[in-house]
Amino acid sequence: MKKYDMNFDTFLKEFKEHVSKLGFKNSIQKDYILKILYHSGEHLTAEEITFSVKKEYNIDVGIATVYRTMKFLEEMNIVESLDVGDGVKRYELTLSLHHDHLVCTSCSKIIEFSDELIESRQIKIANINNFHLKDHVMTIYGLCESCQ
Ligand SMILES: [Zn+2]
Ligand SMILES: [Zn+2]
The missing domain is CATH 1.10.10.10 (Winged helix-like DNA-binding domain superfamily/Winged helix DNA-binding domain)
Structure with a gap:
């Protein structure tokens, strides 16, 4: 919530x-x-x-x-x-607020997270490639604790 x-x-x-x-x-x-x-x-x-x-x-x-x-x-x-x-x-x-997701491919549980390091790395990567960053999607797929 x-x-x-x-x-x-x-x-x-x-x-x-x-x-x-x-x-x-x-x-x-x-x-x-x-x-x-x-x-x-x-x-x-x-x-x-x-x-x-x-x-x-x-x-x-x-x-x-x-x-x-x-x-x-x-x-x-x-x-x-x-x-x-x-x-x-x-x-x-x-x-x-901007956040990214962990998704369980077994039960479809979704966990939200935000990580400053990931955010700043993405800006850096965009800059290195002369990219103007407008948006990004970061989703980690896997199995949640109860589905492992
Ligand atoms: Zn699960
Ligand atoms: Zn979300």
Whole structure:
């Protein structure tokens, strides 16, 4: 369970203003999907999001809508996705501080970590190669303690 610096209402308000400014439509489905992601603080699949929106808020949202919305949110850089190796995307808000992941390929457990040395090495490697670093993905795949 993650804690974010920004409270949900402020986050949603800014998101909606941003969406309108870009000329896209806001929708109640988007609001509830973001609400689920914000409050769970987990890495959720589209199916889990669909299920939670229905369960928590009694809002019917089709899985196709969730997929479309997640694609949109990813393009807007509001969420990022992680593949635990089963080809199913798991989404989380980009609102949290940058972090990397350890993924268990047996039970799909996800552990978050951040490591200053890894971060600074990546900047160095980018510099050496005359690369302007914009983003990076670092995922360690393996077996968690209980699956070993
Ligand atoms: Zn495991
Ligand atoms: Zn994460």
